[in-house]
Amino acid sequence: xxxxxxxxxxxxxxxxxxxxxxxxxxxxxxxxxxxxxxxxxxxxxxxxxxxxxxxxxxxxxxxxxxxxxxxxxxxxxxxxxxxxxxxxxxxxxxxxxxxxxxxxxxxxxxxxxxxxxxxxxxxxxxxxxxxxxxxxxxxxxxxxxxxxxxxxxxxxxxxxxxxxxxxxxxxxxxxxxxxxxxxxxxxxxxxxxxxxxxxxxxxxxxxxxxxxxxxxxxxx
Amino acid sequence: xxxxxxxxxxxxxxxxxxxxxxxxxxxxxxxxxxxxxxxxxxxxxxxxxxxxxxxxxxxxxxxxxxxxxxxxxxxxxxxxxxxxxxxxxxxxxxxxxxxxxxxxxxxxxxxxxxxxxxxxxxxxxxxxxxxxxxxxxxxxxxxxxxxxxxxxxxxxxxxxxxxxxxxxxxxxxxxxxxxxxxxxxxxxxxxxxxxxxxxxxxxxxxxxxxxxxxxxxxxxxxxxxxxxxxxxxxxxxxxxxxxxxx
Numbered sequence: 001x002x003x004x005x006x007x008x009x010x011x012x013x014x015x016x017x018x019x020x021x022x023x024x025x026x027x028x029x030x031x032x033x034x035x036x037x038x039x040x041x042x043x044x045x046x047x048x049x050x051x052x053x054x055x056x057x058x059x060x061x062x063x064x065x066x067x068x069x070x071x072x073x074x075x076x077x078x079x080x081x082x083x084x085x086x087x088x089x090x091x092x093x094x095x096x097x098x099x100x101x102x103x104x105x106x107x108x109x110x111x112x113x114x115x116x117x118x119x120x121x122x123x124x125x126x127x128x129x130x131x132x133x134x135x136x137x138x139x140x141x142x143x144x145x146x147x148x149x150x151x152x153x154x155x156x157x158x159x160x161x162x163x164x165x166x167x168x169x170x171x172x173x174x175x176x177x178x179x180x181x182x183x184x185x186x187x188x189x190x191x192x193x194x195x196x197x198x199x200x201x202x203x204x205x206x207x208x209x210x211x212x213x214x215x216x217x218x219x220x
Numbered sequence: 221x222x223x224x225x226x227x228x229x230x231x232x233x234x235x236x237x238x239x240x241x242x243x244x245x246x247x248x249x250x251x252x253x254x255x256x257x258x259x260x261x262x263x264x265x266x267x268x269x270x271x272x273x274x275x276x277x278x279x280x281x282x283x284x285x286x287x288x289x290x291x292x293x294x295x296x297x298x299x300x301x302x303x304x305x306x307x308x309x310x311x312x313x314x315x316x317x318x319x320x321x322x323x324x325x326x327x328x329x330x331x332x333x334x335x336x337x338x339x340x341x342x343x344x345x346x347x348x349x350x351x352x353x354x355x356x357x358x359x360x361x362x363x364x365x366x367x368x369x370x371x372x373x374x375x376x377x378x379x380x381x382x383x384x385x386x387x388x389x390x391x392x393x394x395x396x397x398x399x400x401x402x403x404x405x406x407x408x409x410x411x412x413x414x415x416x417x418x419x420x421x422x423x424x425x426x427x428x429x430x431x432x433x434x435x436x437x438x439x440x441x442x443x444x445x446x447x448x449x450x451x452x453x454x455x456x457x458x459x460x461x462x463x464x465x466x
Contacts, residue, residue: 119310122270126304127324127372128296137327141314 005186009193012180016197019176025201027090027172028159031097035158036151038102040140043109048131057106064103070164072096077168093165097158105147105154112147113139145216152209156202163198173197221246221411222267222380227276227287229262236262237273238435244380244413249406251422251443252415253458254432260415263432264382267413268302269295281379300329303373303381307388309365311357317344317368318353321375329376343371347401363394370401380411387418399425419462423447431455 042060045053064072077092087095116139124134144151163174171179177194181187222244229237236259244250252260265271266287267278273287280301285294311320321340325331331339344353347367357365366386373381383402387395399418403425406412416422422429422443429446431439431454439452450456 116313117308117310119306119308120312123304123306123310123312123369123372124324125270126268126299126302127376128299128328129324130296130328133327137323138312138314145314 005189008180008184008186008189012177012190012193013197015176015180016173016194017200019171019173020197020201023170023172024159024162027093027097027162027165027170028155031094031162032101032155032158034094034098035101035105035154038098039105039109042102042106043113044135046106046110047113048135061103061106064100069096069100069161070167072100073164073168089165089168089170092168093162093170097162097165100161101154101158105151108147108150108154109143112143115146116142148213148216149209152205156205156209159201159205160198221281223279224267224287225277225279227263227266227278228274229259229266229271230274235435237266240276240435240437242430242437244411246379246411247409248428249410249412249426250414250428250430251426252413252430252432253417253419253422254438258432259435260432261384264304264384264413264415267382268299268304270304300376301379303376303378305366305369305373305381305383305386307385309357309362309369309389311365311368311372313357316354316356317349317360317364317371320357320368321372324372325375339375340371343375344368346374346404347371348397361394362390363397366390366398367401370398370405374405374410380413381405383412383414383416385415385417387416431458 042057045057073092073096076087076096077089080087080092120138121131121134124138129137162172165172166174166178169175173194177190181190184190222242224240224242224244227237227240227242228235240259240263242263252263254260262271266273266276269287269290276287278285278287278298280298283294283297285298290298311317312323315323318337318340321343322331322333322336325336325339326333341350341353344350347370349364349367349371352360352364352368355364357368360368366389370381370386386402387398390398395418399421402412402414402421406425412426414421414426424443426443429439429441429443430437431446431452433454439446439450439455441451446455447459450459
C-alpha cells in the first residue's frame with residue numbers, strides 16, 4: 001500500500017470514529033429511547049384494548065411500517081416547512097427515527113406481552129391486584145426480558161439506518177466519509193472505511209447484548 | 221357463609237352451568253366431582269368473577285352480589301375475601317417464592333414490606349417450604365410450586381379458598397405433598413371448595429361432595445353417604461368405575 005493511502009486512512013479514521021461518537025450514536029440512542037416509550041405505549045393500548053386508542057395505534061403502525069424511512073425524513077425535513085413547521089435536521093431525524101422504531105418495536109413488545117401466560121394475570125386478580133398493577137409488576141418485566149433480543153436487533157438496525165440522515169444534511173459517519181472522499185477522490189477506500197466504522201459500533205452493541213442477556217438470564 | 225343461587229353460564233351455544241344452587245357453610249370442605257366438561261371449573265371461576273356468569277346471585281356472609289352485574293368494587297371485595305389455587309399454579313415467574321406470597325399483600329393491600337414478608341415466611345413455612353423463600357418458580361418442582369400457590373392463597377387470610385384441580389398437573393409422586401397441605405388446612409377449619417379427581421381426598425378429607433354433570437348438580441351429599449349410599453343411579457356407576465380402577 002502506498003504511503004498516500006495509509007495517510008488518508010489514518011487521518012480519516014479519527015474523523016469517522018468521531019462522527020460516530022458525536023452524531024451517529026447519540027442520534028440512535030436518543031431516537032431508540034423515545035421509540036421504546038412509544039412502542040410500550042402503543043403495545044399497551046392494544047393489549048389493554050382501549051377503544052379509540054387501540055384503533056389509532058393500529059393506524060400508526062400501519063402507516064409507518066408501510067412507508068420508507070427516507071420518504072418520512074424528506075416529508076418532515078423538506079415538506080413540513082411549506083406548511084410553516086421548520087425543524088432542524090437533528091430534530092427531524094430524531095422525530096422520524098423514534099416514530100419509526102416505535103412502530104416496529106411496538107409489535108415486538110406486543111408479542112412479548114402476549115407471550116406472558118394469561119394465568120399469571122388471573123392469579124394477580126385473585127390476590128387483589130388491578131390490571132395496571134399486574135401489567136407493571138408482573139407482565140411487563142417478563143415481556144421486556146423476552147423482547148430484549150429482538151429489541152437489540154432493532155437498535156443495531158437503527159444505528160445503521162441513521163446513515164439515511166445524511167440525506168437531510170446531518171454530518172454523521174456516512175456524510176463524513178463522503179466529504180473526505182470528494183476531496184481525495186478515494187471513494188472506494190473511504191466507503192469501505194465507513195463500513196468498517198459501522199462494523200466496530202455494531203460489534204460493540206452485539207457484545208453488549210450478549211453480556212446483558214447473560215445478566216438477565218441469571219435473574220430468572 | 222356462601223349462598224349461590226341460580227347461576228347460569230353459557231359459552232356460545234353451550235350451556236355450561238344450568239341454574240346451579242350451592243350453599244357453603246363455614247368450615248365446609250366441599251369436593252366437586254364430575255367428568256370433564258361438566259362445568260366444575262367454570263362454577264369456581266364464576267364465584268370470584270374470573271368468568272362473568274350470565275345470571276345468578278351470591279350471598280357472601282351478609283353481602284349480596286349479582287354474579288352478572290357486579291361492580292368493580294364488589295368484585296374486589298369478593299376477591300379480597302377469597303383465595304384461588306389454579307391447576308397450573310400460575311405463579312408470577314419474575315418473582316421469588318416469597319415475593320409471590322407477599323406481592324398481593326404489598327400491592328393490593330398496601331401492607332408494609334416487612335410485615336408482609338413476615339406473613340409470607342409464615343405461610344411458606346406452613347406449606348413446608350422454609351428452605352425455598354428465595355427460589356424462582358422455574359427452580360421449583362411442580363409440587364413445590366403448587367404449595368407456594370397455596371401459601372399465596374392463604375396469606376391474605378381468606379374466608380374461603382377455591383382449588384381448581386390442584387393436583388391434576390402434577391406427577392403422581394408429587395400429588396401427596398400438595399394433598400397433605402390441603403388436608404392440614406381442612407383440619408384447621410378452613411372453608412374450601414375443591415374441584416378434584418382425587419377420590420380419596422373427597423372420601424377422607426371433605427365433608428361434602430357435589431357431583432356435577434352437563435352443567436347441573438346431579439347429587440349433593442355428605443361424603444360418607446355419597447360413597448356408601450348414593451341416591452342417584454349415575455353416582456353408583458361412577459363409584460363402581462372408580463372402585464374398579466383402584
